[in-house]
Amino acid sequence: MLTPRTFRSVEGAYLALLQQVAGDFEHRITARGNDAREVIGAGFRLPDPRQRLPYLAARKANPVFQFAEALWYLAGRRDLEMIGYYAPSMRAGSADGLTLGGSAYGHTLFTPAAGDTVSPFDRVLELLRGEADSKRGYLPVFSPAELAVSDNPDMACLAGLHLLPRKGRLHMVCSMRANDLDCGLLSDVFSFTMIQEYAAVQLGLELGTYTHLIGSAHVNDRNSERVKQVLAEADTRPHPHNFPFPAMSEETTPDTITRVLEHEELLRTNKARYRADDVARLDVDAYWQQAVLLFEIYRQIRHEETDAVSRDVLEALHPGLRWLCSHRWSACADAGGEQ
Template sequence: MQLATKEPEHRIDARGNAAREVIGVSFRLNNPRQRLPYLVERKANPVFQFAEALWYLAGRRDLEMIGYYAPSMRSYSADGIHLGGSAYGHTLFGPAHKGRSRFDLVTELLLNEPDSKRGYLPVFSPAELADRSNPDVACLAGLHLLPRDGHLNMVCNMRANDLDCGLLSDVFSFTMIQEYAAIQLGLRLGTYTHTIGSAHVNDHNAERVRRVLDEAASGPVVNFPFPAMPLDTAPTTIEHLLVHEEALRTNELRYTAQHIQTRLGLHPYWQQVVLLFELYRQIQHDQVDTVDPALLHALDPGLRWLMTRKWPACAAALDGGAL
């Protein structure tokens, strides 16, 4: 990211977005489960991160769900109802061949041929280039699943990545997909490698990126261990979660921390996600100045840290001494 802000190889201006760019960037995460940065300046939003990952895992492309968590994504929809290329989950988990998804076909291949090099999940389609006015062309070229020595490694190939706005969300969602795939294959989580053709930072975001880099460099960096996804996670798990997500997003229900922990039948890992969605419901629908402190108290420490730095209503609950 520093190269794209301080030492860019190129200055570009694609579709009116002046940016600084480096070509051919790659990095590897040896522990992809640690998928969130704990930086005050970055203000990572775990509510959106989990919502987008679940939207992908469910194979959805509707704007109704994801637009609630990221209203700016509405500008990328050609019809105001669906998203196109950026709906990666629809490409990966939606029907592709005789009613089966690309994900299903690849996991079946790898169950039968563990050392295969063919476990590639393509996303970017040449057909996306046919319409030059298309506002939503996939940035993700594809995901390559590589089981080796009892671990599932994954290589992500991006045609382009906005290092300020897109990289954090992409790494979070793609490593969630990797961990989900590892569970379906009965493997441990391996390495995650992220490769980018055009790594860029828009000029109007460069100062914010500089502040994030300065904070990361000054240390010591706060860190919290991210828990492992439950080994019984399956498509039905995602479906169950999204029932509660929709009820909270549409403000049909409201949950207490005790209700989430004792009555929804969810593993504690996934209870954390519903806690986040209820906190967001209070912020969006109830428009409270202070959220229910019991919900914050029930969050894992890392998620609590992020929420209190992202949302003033969460910080106010913490500052009130209720925790």
């Protein structure tokens, strides 16, 4: 039986795809002015979707944005006010300067359609609660209507998510129309596996496998130098870093997401400043306190333009998140460590 290749973490899948497209690509393409190398029909599987973070110094993954984007999706939002703060480049995809269209996946998944009162996500959960071994838990995201918009600046890359409960575990298959392996893959897998884990918690199921399927897997030529640096690091380091990430709290509900985002907004707008002990006393559990700590770090970097982020906040972070922050921002480097 043929199944996608399995990797222990997203890092291994990311490196394998980069190696394939960098050295054994199938096509040279030019799409909307971007020259790229491409492989058609790529994919992989993660047996533990919680291992959704890469620890590669040359890549400098941004855990603040990754948590922000996942929460933005889970809240069903499409506004640029929030997500544009963490990723200003996303503003280029907005037709009106205020909202995003196809790439606002959470709005499609978690907001009821016109004339409905239940979101597609909640409707699928309702289906799965009453139908064992269902094959019908599919959440489409890409819409054919997007093709009718001339010069569409923001067409969904995500085709859909397929939730499959089997023997007490919730598996998910993600289908991508296209994936930029260097720029988009890591944040996509982070957010989609968060959605999968959130769904598992709501259904009272254990987390199953995550399978990621891509129509056009590509790397743009303008990013080829960074890809070379990432692959060189992977080839020369003595061993991969290992920071197993904890499970999402079983108490997580839509209200939890709302509360976390209330704290995010206070920090994003610089209306609050948290020490580590302040975060520990917040109305969210320890798992989601990690996201608030990240938002406080970013507040200090953006609003205080500090040379050194508060050490107590850094030390309260999960070791993997601290490692990523230390390699992303020099203000976090003192407490980064090489665990």
